[in-house]
Every structure is written in structure tokens, then in C-alpha cells.
Amino acid sequence: xxxxxxxxxxxxxxxxxxxxxxxxxxxxxxxxxxxxxxxxxxxxxxxxxxxxxxxxxxxxxxxxxxxxxxxxxxxxxxxxxxxxxxxxxxxxxxxxxxxxxxxxxxxxxxxxxxxxxxxxxxxxxxxxxxxxxxxxxxxxxxxxxxxxxxxxxxxxxxxxxxxxxxxxxxxxxxxxxxxxxxxxxxxxxxxxxxxxxxxxxxxxxxxxxxxxxxxxxxxxxxxxxxxxxxxxxxxxxxxxxxxxxxxxxxxxxxxxxxxxxxxxxxxxxxxxxxxxxxxxxxxxxxxxxxxxxxxxx
Amino acid sequence: xxxxxxxxxxxxxxxxxxxxxxxxxxxxxxxxxxxxxxxxxxxxxxxxxxxxxxxxxxxxxxxxxxxxxxxxxxxxxxxxxxxxxxxxxxxxxxxxxxxxxxxxxxxxxxxxxxxxxxxxxxxxxxxxxxxxxxxxxxxxxxxxxxxxxxxxxxxxxxxxxxxxxxxxxxxxxxxxxxxxxxxxxxxxxxxxxxxxxxxxxxxxxxxxxxxxxxxxxxxxxxxxxxxxxxxxxxxxxxxxxxxxxxxxxxxxxxxxxxxxxxxxxxxxxxxxxxxxxxxxxxxxxxxxxxxxxxxxx
Numbered sequence: 059x060x061x062x063x064x065x066x067x068x069x070x071x072x073x074x075x076x077x078x079x080x081x082x083x084x085x086x087x088x089x090x091x092x093x094x095x096x097x098x099x100x101x102x103x104x105x106x107x108x109x110x111x112x113x114x115x116x117x118x119x120x121x122x123x124x125x126x127x128x129x130x131x132x133x134x135x136x137x138x139x140x141x142x143x144x145x146x147x148x149x150x151x152x153x154x155x156x157x158x159x160x161x162x163x164x165x166x167x168x169x170x171x172x173x174x175x176x177x178x179x180x181x182x183x184x185x186x187x188x189x190x191x192x193x194x195x196x197x198x199x200x201x202x203x204x205x206x207x208x209x210x211x212x213x214x215x216x217x218x219x220x221x222x223x224x225x226x227x228x229x230x231x232x233x234x235x236x237x238x239x240x241x242x243x244x245x246x247x248x249x250x251x252x253x254x255x256x257x258x259x260x261x262x263x264x265x266x267x268x269x270x271x272x273x274x275x276x277x278x279x280x281x282x283x284x285x286x287x288x289x290x291x292x293x294x295x296x297x298x299x300x301x302x303x304x305x306x307x308x309x310x311x312x313x314x315x316x317x318x319x320x321x322x323x324x325x326x327x328x329x330x331x332x333x334x335x336x337x338x339x340x341x342x343x344x345x346x347x348x349x350x351x352x353x354x355x
Numbered sequence: 356x357x358x359x360x361x362x363x364x365x366x367x368x369x370x371x372x373x374x375x376x377x378x379x380x381x382x383x384x385x386x387x388x389x390x391x392x393x394x395x396x397x398x399x400x401x402x403x404x405x406x407x408x409x410x411x412x413x414x415x416x417x418x419x420x421x422x423x424x425x426x427x428x429x430x431x432x433x434x435x436x437x438x439x440x441x442x443x444x445x446x447x448x449x450x451x452x453x454x455x456x457x458x459x460x461x462x463x464x465x466x467x468x469x470x471x472x473x474x475x476x477x478x479x480x481x482x483x484x485x486x487x488x489x490x491x492x493x494x495x496x497x498x499x500x501x502x503x504x505x506x507x508x509x510x511x512x513x514x515x516x517x518x519x520x521x522x523x524x525x526x527x528x529x530x531x532x533x534x535x536x537x538x539x540x541x542x543x544x545x546x547x548x549x550x551x552x553x554x555x556x557x558x559x560x561x562x563x564x565x566x567x568x569x570x571x572x573x574x575x576x577x578x579x580x581x582x583x584x585x586x587x588x589x590x591x592x593x594x595x596x597x598x599x600x601x602x603x604x605x606x607x608x609x610x611x612x613x614x615x616x617x618x619x620x621x622x623x624x625x626x627x628x629x630x631x632x633x634x635x636x637x638x639x640x641x642x643x644x645x646x647x648x649x650x651x652x
Contacts, residue, residue, distance in 0.1 A: 186572030206569060236569045246570035249562060254574035256614055257554060259630055262637045264610035265546060271644035272503060272533045273543035275483030277551035280577045285637045289630035296618050296626070307615045311608070313561035317553055318604045321597055326590050333586035336556045339565070340582045347568035 060128050062226065066090045068127035069110065070120075070142060072100050074189055075159055076133025077197025080109045082230040083131075085199075092127060094120045100194045124149035129222075132158040135291050136298050140166050143180075147173055155219045156180040161247060162298040163210045163240035179219045182240065184208040184247070185232065190286040202231035204351070208247075210240045233351045248302035253310060255292055256303070258285040357425055359523065363387045365424035366407065367417075367439060369397050371486055372456055373430025374494025377406045379527040380428075382496075389424060391417045397491045421446035426519075429455040432588050433595050437463050444472055452516045453477040458544060459595040460507045460537035476516045479537065481505040481544070482529065487583040499528035501648070505544075507537045530648050545599035550607060552589055553600070555582040 067088045069080045072095040080091055093104050093113035101113045114120055124130070124146055132139050139160050150156065156178055160166060163182050174180055186206040189196060207227045211220055224235050238246075261278075262285040271278070296303055320329040364385045366377045369392040377388055390401055390410035398410045411417055421427070421443055429436050436457050447453065453475055457463060460479050471477055483503040486493060504524045508517055521532055535543075558575075559582040568575070593600055617626040 186570065188572060205573070206571060208570065234569070243570070246564075246567060250567060250570045250575040251572055254558075254578050256618075257558065257578065257611070258574075259633045260610040260614055261551075261554065261607060262633045262640070263614070263629065264606045265636075267543075268636070268639050268643050270543060270547060271640045272531070272647070273483065273505065273540070273547045274503060274644065275485060275548055276502070277555075277581050278547040279641075280580060281551050281554065282637055283577060284574050286634050287630050289627045289634060292630060293623050293626045297621060297623055300618055300621070304615065304619055307611070307618075309561045310558060311611065311615075313557040314553070314604065314608065317557055317560070318601065318608075321553075321593050321604075322601055324594060324597070326594055329590045329593070330586045332560065333556055333584050333589060336559045337583050337586060339562075340559045340579055342565050343559070343568045344576075346565050347571065350569070 060089075062086050062088050062129075062222075064089050065128040066092060066126050068123055068130040069093045069133060070130065071095060071133035071138070072104050072110070072113075072194050072197075073133060074192050074194070074197050075185065075187075076131065077104065077109065077194040078187075078199045078201060079131055079133060079159070079185070079230070080104065081197060082199035082202060083226065084109060086226065086229050089128075092123045094123060095194070097194075103194060120146065121149050125151050127151055128154055130154060130156045132156065134158075134160070135294055136160045136162050136165055137294060140169050143170060144173060147175055150175065150178045152177045154178045155222065157183045157223055159183060159185055161251060161295045163243045165298045167212070167240050176214075179214075179216050180212065181215050181220060181223055182210045182212070183223065183227075184210070184243065185227070185230075186251075187232075190283055192288055199230065202227075204231065204233045206234045206236060207232040208236045208238065208243055210238055210243050234347070244299050245302050248299050248306045249309075252292075252296055252299060252303045253306040255284055255287060256296070256307060257310070258282045259287060261285065357386075359383055359385050359426075359519075361386050362425040363389060363423050365420055365427040366390045366430060367427065368392060368430035368435070369401050369407070369410075369491050369494075370430065371489050371491070371494050372482065372484075373428065374401065374406065374491040375484075375496045375498060376428055376430060376456070376482070376527070377401065378494060379496035379499060380523065381406060383523065383526050386425075389420045391420060392491070394491075400491060417443065418446050422448050424448060425451055427451060427453045429453065431455075431457070432591055433457045433459050433462055434591060437466050440467060440477075441470060444470055447472065447475045449474045451475045452519060454480045454520055456480060456482055458548060458592045460540045462595045464509070464537050473511075476511075476513050477509065478512050478517060478520055479507045479509070480520065480524075481507070481540065482524070482527075483548075484529075487580055489585055496527065499524075501528065501530045503531045503533060504529040505533045505535065505540055507535055507540050531644070541596050542599050545596050545603045546606075549589075549593055549596060549600045550603040552581055552584060553593070553604060554607070555579045556584060558582065 069076045072093050091110045093110035098115040104110045187201045366373050369390050388407045390407035395412040401407045436455050484498045
């Protein structure tokens, strides 16, 4: 793999995430950035804002662009990522490094099967950042600051290409990189991300009083900001990780049920004990993450 | 009621909330601020920092202080508030305005019964602000900025005294004051505050992996910050508002169960529809609150 300053980098999808990644990568001085998005207006805006040097919104343009790209960031939903990889597999440049940002990983690898070319290096990834806003117009690379970046490398990946991706995402602002398997990624993300979105949505869903925010002191806002959800994308993520998500919903329901029982049966001492251990556990979780922060030069 | 600059204001309890309220009130130029806290070290620190002009940590001192106070903020837990009002009812100055900050309201009024003196004006209140931190050392009046303040006036309250409290809390930074009954307060707060704390606690409770924060992208942090809970205080709040809280847990469980069912049965179209309406509802809740913001001069 070439150095970033000699590389042509392609972004497939310039939405909130693709747009923000391209903005951040621009600051790393790449040879050239090319973009593909189904919306021509997005290509126009991204070019005018010098986020990309050029791009296309049609298939012919994409087929011209891909053979030039040394590095490709696929910034699409899981199903679109899979469809893109399947449809354009033959168009990648020999030796190209490909990465993606989807929130579920096994579904892509399993469905790709042996369609993956041996002369390209596909390194699945997942930047743990986002926003309740959508689209290129809301893209902002400051969302990456001090966040986790998960990589789920394949056994065939070249170590130097994994290092390249790590160097890029560190410069983007991510301060902790986790390497794991697609299976573990999907298990863990079902809890930290998908379950949290289901809970937030259910909390808004169950309340009919639109003026309930009169009685809000911060907690309700914090718990439901992510309920302003991209319904199609999250339904796709939920369905693609159905088994893990259902297990996590049930795990959460058991704890909730037990707390409800303690309240119902007025077991104050037991509840104080339980809440004390919850507090300690949550503090420990935060401290453990903090200790893993990459030391910045 | 005298003007604030001629008034002696007493704070009963100088923890996170009492401390922050006293700090904010100091900026309004009261005649004098006196404080009571069971911890002598807190009285010492608050006096040294000029948050209070003097105070006491014992009952004898409290009995000397109360007859001087034109306005009293009781900043204790529900049970302690009730115990304080019962024990020191005879010590208040004739004509004094008394308010409190407890997160449940009916339990106090019901238990006070006819012990409330007719020559004082007790106006129950609830500032909808807080922090996962505790104690005077963490008190900071910036937590009040743009928050809700709920008042649950009694039929006997003097309108001019209600106006006085409103003027004070507006200057403290609260930008929306809600007047309602103790019963409605307790119903609504069971949802916006207590249910949110139970959910946050259950979410931490159900996860055993302390390194789960490796896979965190903001959602888990936002949903569980309030799980760093003051176990005794929140158990007391949950138990004092048990009936309302149990109803709200069950309401939430029904919505969660329905979303789980849609995921289980792969009803993608129905889930997209439901999540779309959740998004719209949550946006509307935010807009409605925003529109009610007090116009600042």
C-alpha cells in the first residue's frame, strides 16, 4: 500500500458518516479523494466544499472511479454494502485496501463467501460514532473525537494494511482501536448500540403526553436523544443482528423485572444493595475505558 | 414577604442541590444566608467560600437560626424533609415562606396533614436539575441553566409568595416554570425521572463485561450516566412513588415487548412505521418544550 499522500481514496456514500470521514481524511493530505453518492446534489456540494476532488452519482462513473482507488471507504448500510461489494468486486484496483463502516459484520462476511478477490484487502471496520442527524449536510468530523474504532480483520488481511487503517483512524480523532472477530463484534454491539436504541424507542413509544418534557430534568432527554432514529437503517441493523439483539433484550428485561419486583415488594435494603453495585459497576466500566485511551503524541 | 435584599434566607441541607441553590441565591444579593447541615465540615467550607454567612450543624443552632429566616429552602430527601417539617414546625418565623426540592410531593403533604402552621406559607417545589455527583464539594449552580422548575402550590399559598419563588428560580437560570398538583407531579415524574433511573440501572445490571465500553459509541454512555446513582436516595424516591413508578415500568415493558415481538417475527415494515412515529413524537416533545422557554430580558 502506498503512503496516504500518494493514494487516491474513494468514498462510497457521502452521508453523515461517509461525509465526516472524507472531511477528516482531507486533513491528512491524500493524493486525491473521489466520491460516489446516489444523490448528484451531494456530489456537487462535496466537490464545492473541497471534501472530494470529484465524483459521480451513477454506475458508469463508479466503474470509472473504482479502478483508480488505492483505498476505498464503503459508507453504506449493511445490505447496500453487501450489494456494492458483490456488484463491483471486479472493478477494484489490484492491491486496493477496502474498508467499511457497517454496524453489523457477520452478515456481510458470511454472504460474501468466496466472492472476495484475493488481490484486494478487505478489512471490515466500525467507527463507534454518529449522530441523530442525517446526511452530508450534517456531516462533521468532530464526532470522532475520543471515540472507539472497531476493526474485525480477516485472517487474510495484510498487517501493514491494518496498520494503515489504524494510523488513519487515529488521526481522525478516535482514541481507542479494538480488534476483534465479526462474531464478537455483533454480540457486543447488540448490547451497546442496538439494545440502547430499542430501549430509547420503547421509552418514547410508551408515552402519549407530548408535554411530558415539562417534567424533564435531563434524564429523559439523555435516554431518548437516540430515539430520533433513522427508522429504515436501524430496522435493517436490528434484523441483521436479530438473534444477538433478542438475547440482549431478554437479558435487560430480566434485570428490569427483578428491580420491579424489589420495588413492588418494598425490598428497600436489597434494592439499595443492588443499586450500589450498579453504581460501582458503571464507574468501573468508565475507568476501564479511560485507561485504554491511546497515548497521543 | 420582604424583598430578597432585606431577607434572611435559610438553607436546610447543603448537599449538591442545597449548595448549588445557595450559591445561585448569593448572586441575587440577599440580606443574609444561613445554612444548616449535619456535617460541620460542610458548614465550615460553605462559610469560607461565602456561600453562607453562618450556620450550624446541630439542633440547638437550627432552633436559633429558623426564627430569623424569612425564606427557607429545605434541601433534604423526602423522608428527611417530612421529619424536619414535623420536628421544627414551631420554630419558623411568623410569615416565613418555606419551600423544598424533593422529587416526590404527595407523600409529604399527605403526611403533614394538619400539622402545617397557618401563619407560614409552605410552597412545595422541585428543581428539575441534578448530577450523578454528590455533596457540597460538587455543588455548581450552572446545572440550573435552561431547566424546568416545578411548583405544586397548595390552595392556601399567597400569590405574592409564589411570584417571589418564581422570580428567584428564574434568576437562578431555570427557563420554564410549571405549576401543577402534587398528584400530577408524582405521576409525571415517575416517568421522566424515576423510570429513566430504573432503566439505566437495569441496563448496567444486566451486563457482566466490564470492558463492554470498548464497544461503546455514545449511546450506552448517555443511557447509563444516571446509573451512577445515589442508591439510598433513589430507593427512597422509588418507594415513596411506588404505585406510579410500577405503572410506568409496566407501560414501558409493554412497548419494549411489542418491539421485541416485531424483531422476533421479522416484521420489518411494521417496525419501520413504529420507529418513524417514535422519531416524530420525540422531535415534537422537544419542540413543544422549546416553545415554552421563558423569554429572557
